Amino acid sequence: MEQALEKWQGKIYELTIGATKDEGGTRSKKVKFGGINTLPFLHFEGIVPNPPLIAVEVWDTEPTEWPDVLKNEYKDVLNNPMQWAKKCEDFGADLICLRLASTDPDTINASAADASKTIKDVLSASSLPLMIIGCGNNEKNSSIIMDVAQTAKGENCLIGMAVKENYKTFTAAAQAGGHSLIAETPIDINLEKQLNILISDLGFGSDRIVIHPTTGGIGYGFEYCYTIIERTRLAALASDKMMSQPIVTFVGQETWKIKECKADETEKPEWGSIKDRGFLWEKATASAYLQAGSDILVMNHPKAVKDIKIHIQELMKK
Amino acid sequence: MSFKIKFLPENKEITVDKDTDLLTAALKADVGIYNSCGGKGICGKCKLKIISGEVNRSVLHLSADDIKNNYILACKTFCETDVEVFVPEESRIGLAEILIRGKKIFDPLNIKLAKTDVSISEDLGIAIDIGTTTLVVYLLNSGNDILCAKAMYNPQISFGEDVITRMIFAEKESGNKQLHSLLIKGINELIESCAKETKIHAKNIKSGMIAANTTMTHTFLGINPSYIRKIPYTPKMDFLPSQTANKLGLNINDTAIVKAIPSVSAYVGGDIVAGVIACNINHTDKPTLFIDLGTNGEVVFGNKEFLVCCSTSAGPCFEGGGIKWGMRAQSGAIESFKFENDNISYKTIGQHKAIGICGAGIISVISELFIKGIIDKSGEFVDGSSKHIKKGEFGLEFFITEKISMTSQDIKNVINSKGAVFSGCEVLLKKLDFEFLQIEQVKIAGGLGNALDIEKAIILGLLPDLPKDKYEFVGNASITGAKECLGSERKLEEAKQVARMMTYIDLSTEPEFMNNYTASLFLPHTDLNLFPTVKNILEA
Numbered sequence: 001m002e003q004a005l006e007k008w009q010g011k012i013y014e015l016t017i018g019a020t021k022d023e024g025g026t027r028s029k030k031v032k033f034g035g036i037n038t039l040p041f042l043h044f045e046g047i048v049p050n051p052p053l054i055a056v057e058v059w060d061t062e063p064t065e066w067p068d069v070l071k072n073e074y075k076d077v078l079n080n081p082m083q084w085a086k087k088c089e090d091f092g093a094d095l096i097c098l099r100l101a102s103t104d105p106d107t108i109n110a111s112a113a114d115a116s117k118t119i120k121d122v123l124s125a126s127s128l129p130l131m132i133i134g135c136g137n138n139e140k141n142s143s144i145i146m147d148v149a150q151t152a153k154g155e156n157c158l159i160g161m162a163v164k165e166n167y168k169t170f171t172a173a174a175q176a177g178g179h180s181l182i183a184e185t186p187i188d189i190n191l192e193k194q195l196n197i198l199i200s201d202l203g204f205g206s207d208r209i210v211i212h213p214t215t216g217g218i219g220y221g222f223e224y225c226y227t228i229i230e231r232t233r234l235a236a237l238a239s240d241k242m243m244s245q246p247i248v249t250f251v252g253q254e255t256w257k258i259k260e261c262k263a264d265e266t267e268k269p270e271w272g273s274i275k276d277r278g279f280l281w282e283k284a285t286a287s288a289y290l291q292a293g294s295d296i297l298v299m300n301h302p303k304a305v306k307d308i309k310i311h312i313q314e315l316m317k318k
Numbered sequence: 319m320s321f322k323i324k325f326l327p328e329n330k331e332i333t334v335d336k337d338t339d340l341l342t343a344a345l346k347a348d349v350g351i352y353n354s355c356g357g358k359g360i361c362g363k364c365k366l367k368i369i370s371g372e373v374n375r376s377v378l379h380l381s382a383d384d385i386k387n388n389y390i391l392a393c394k395t396f397c398e399t400d401v402e403v404f405v406p407e408e409s410r411i412g413l414a415e416i417l418i419r420g421k422k423i424f425d426p427l428n429i430k431l432a433k434t435d436v437s438i439s440e441d442l443g444i445a446i447d448i449g450t451t452t453l454v455v456y457l458l459n460s461g462n463d464i465l466c467a468k469a470m471y472n473p474q475i476s477f478g479e480d481v482i483t484r485m486i487f488a489e490k491e492s493g494n495k496q497l498h499s500l501l502i503k504g505i506n507e508l509i510e511s512c513a514k515e516t517k518i519h520a521k522n523i524k525s526g527m528i529a530a531n532t533t534m535t536h537t538f539l540g541i542n543p544s545y546i547r548k549i550p551y552t553p554k555m556d557f558l559p560s561q562t563a564n565k566l567g568l569n570i571n572d573t574a575i576v577k578a579i580p581s582v583s584a585y586v587g588g589d590i591v592a593g594v595i596a597c598n599i600n601h602t603d604k605p606t607l608f609i610d611l612g613t614n615g616e617v618v619f620g621n622k623e624f625l626v627c628c629s630t631s632a633g634p635c636f637e638g639g640g641i642k643w644g645m646r647a648q649s650g651a652i653e654s655f656k657f658e659n660d661n662i663s664y665k666t667i668g669q670h671k672a673i674g675i676c677g678a679g680i681i682s683v684i685s686e687l688f689i690k691g692i693i694d695k696s697g698e699f700v701d702g703s704s705k706h707i708k709k710g711e712f713g714l715e716f717f718i719t720e721k722i723s724m725t726s727q728d729i730k731n732v733i734n735s736k737g738a739v740f741s742g743c744e745v746l747l748k749k750l751d752f753e754f755l756q757i758e759q760v761k762i763a764g765g766l767g768n769a770l771d772i773e774k775a776i777i778l779g780l781l782p783d784l785p786k787d788k789y790e791f792v793g794n795a796s797i798t799g800a801k802e803c804l805g806s807e808r809k810l811e812e813a814k815q816v817a818r819m820m821t822y823i824d825l826s827t828e829p830e831f832m833n834n835y836t837a838s839l840f841l842p843h844t845d846l847n848l849f850p851t852v853k854n855i856l857e858a
Contacts, residue, residue, distance in 0.1 A: 190839075194839075198695060198696055
């Protein structure tokens with residue numbers, strides 16, 4: 001029987017993050033993602049040139065909101081981003097996602113200079129390619145991003161999050177520092193495309209954008225996000241160049257704030273051991289986003305990372 | 319306790335008690351004052367200047383300068399002594415020149431008026447278009463030729479600029495009665511001035527035909543329209559009974575029969591049915607798109623075989639509502655705009671000093687600034703791109719004159735409106751599996767249509783990117799339809815048939831609409847391939 005195959009015209013942009021010594025950076029390796037010309041892992045239908053990547057979060061301050069079960073995994077390094085980054089490299093992260101949480105004016109309100117120092121420290125401690133994202137405050141993010149981008153100049157990082165309100169500053173910063181950019185929109189394919197157009201209209205290469213279409217945890221809006229990612233991919237495969245960017249999802253961030261991963265056995269005895277629940281939830285969410293088409297998963301729990309890495313290897317087998 | 323209020327420059331006086339706000343007082347004194355919110359202190363349009371006397375006012379919507387110069391909002395101000403107030407030009411309701419000044423065949427001034435020497439006993443008729451914003455009356459002779467055409471603002475405007483605010487008002491005690499009698503009063507004024515001009519006797523007017531949206535038709539007949547805005551959005555009736563002029567209070571022959579063109583649904587009324595008749599869409603083979611760029615933004619698509627329609631709730635911005643310096647198309651409104659090397663040139667209606675911007679002008683300004691790179695695709699000003707951009711109270715503003723500006727918020731409102739109209743068109747076509755290119759003719763109706771520059775409207779993404787020769791301005795198609803139905807029983811039968819056959823699509827329950835709508839909230843559109851000529855301009 002003849003196999004019915006879909007013939008897609010389009011292809012996702014392939015993007016490289018990190019720069020080695022020859023390229024003016026200090027990274028020991030580069031990572032490549034995207035480049036697929038079919039839906040996720042359909043090896044029989046198209047080419048899946050790169051496996052999805054796992055970025056592990058490193059914070060510049062102790063994450064007070066995290067449940068103990070996650071904090072315990074990092075208990076010696078929570079106040080030391082350098083050691084934290086090293087630890088992530090050791091247990092198998094493909095890249096480090098440095099979160100500049102302390103710059104938030106509502107918490108520590110760290111300055112651009114503080115942020116720059118942290119970036120330098122992390123770059124010296126780990127040789128993995130780097131993702132750098134700001135705090136939850138757009139205004140503050142805009143005010144420090146220029147310095148951030150300059151500090152990491154030459155390292156070909158992935159910086160974010162450019163949103164509709166601050167994309168001009170972020171684009172200029174990424175352009176000047178030679179970085180790629182995460183464009184974030186609130187779960188709508190049209191808004192997603194509009195932001196990509198606005199960023200490219202500033203002269204920034206559309207092949208250097210990564211889409212964050214908004215991440216929802218399983219049980220917390222995952223289906224919406226899945227649909228948006230799927231529609232984005234279908235548009236890209238139909239040759240829409242402004243939708244053909246790789247996709248990043250923040251799996252860890254969405255997992256560890258929900259009650260299923262925070263409520264302990266005294267509160268919810270029927271839910272089983274809190275020790276297993278969280279990382280299993282993160283794993284389930286990550287594998288679901290792999291099926292949706294996520295090219296980079298940003299994760300937290302070392303055990304979940306290890307298991308998903310194996311899972312990706314399986315999925316990449318032809 | 320009561321006080322005397324004198325309204326300048328008209329010198330009209332009225333005595334009111336201390337609990338009557340100045341807007342209500344003005345209404346009673348027959349002084350026309352703009353306001354789009356129905357006197358709730360939201361729109362900030364009913365600004366007056368206190369010349370003498372003490373008042374109790376709220377400072378809402380007033381700038382520091384306004385307060386210093388004794389400006390007040392009429393709807394939120396009460397007298398404490400006798401007062402004298404001045405109504406500034408921008409707050410005055412004037413005549414809608416554009417409706418009786420247009421260019422094309424539908425314009426009364428271009429229509430050959432019949433000889434006015436009417437025989438004493440000749441039976442005459444009137445066709446009336448009741449818009450949410452404007453009233454137009456045609457006086458017709460027995461051969462259905464136009465003897466005289468008159469227009470004025472719908473006096474109900476004092477109770478709110480859109481149909482929803484008026485329906486809410488109709489729910490108040492005697493609210494509906496007030497709406498009805500104000501409307502009748504306005505129409506009677508128009509009839510009287512027609513009669514005066516043509517020297518005829520109003521008692522010789524023995525028939526009448528009205529074309530109006532569903533809400534207006536209800537208030538004209540004195541029927542409470544408030545159910546229209548309540549689930550399941552059903553009007554009391556679509557096919558309305560004939561009435562005698564006597565019962566309605568119209569000052570024509572007491573026994574004259576006044577008929578209304580039937581409505582299709584809550585938000586597609588007899589005015590749209592009349593438009594279909596006027597454009598002969600029910601007789602053509604050609605797939606035709608009909609767009610009424612009024613407050614409701616109705617769209618019809620079809621031909622003699624089928625007709626579908628929807629109401630896009632475009633909002634009042636193409637009539638000047640919700641825009642800082644927006645105004646209706648009347649004397650002094652900027653109607654076209656050019657921008658070259660950071661130099662501004664513009665034209666106003668009647669070549670008067672600019673006092674605001676009308677719908678056609680708003681479209682002209684935004685599309686010109688977009689093409690020249692002053693506004694980006696999301697409708698934001700590009701900072702530093704022009705010396706005319708200054709930081710105002712609510713973000714960046716582009717100053718066309720020293721005083722008149724276009725704000726970022728204005729542009730957002732226009733993008734919302736144009737997005738609604740365009741995605742309404744898209745949904746209608748998609749419903750029937752049609753492509754834009756299959757449309758053979760587009761008829762644009764409305765008060766704004768006469769001065770509308772099609773190319774600029776396409777650049778904005780308001781109208782589909784089709785060759786200009788497919789477009790035709792039909793001006794006020796509603797009254798033309800009413801006139802035709804008054805002159806011919808057959809046409810009225812056709813109108814009834816159209817109202818029956820037209821399928822109403824409720825956009826609020828169409829899942830596709832929301833998706834198309836967000837895609838259209840961009841200049842010209844998120845999918846630039848839908849606008850190939852604009853794409854060429856942008857790439858050039």
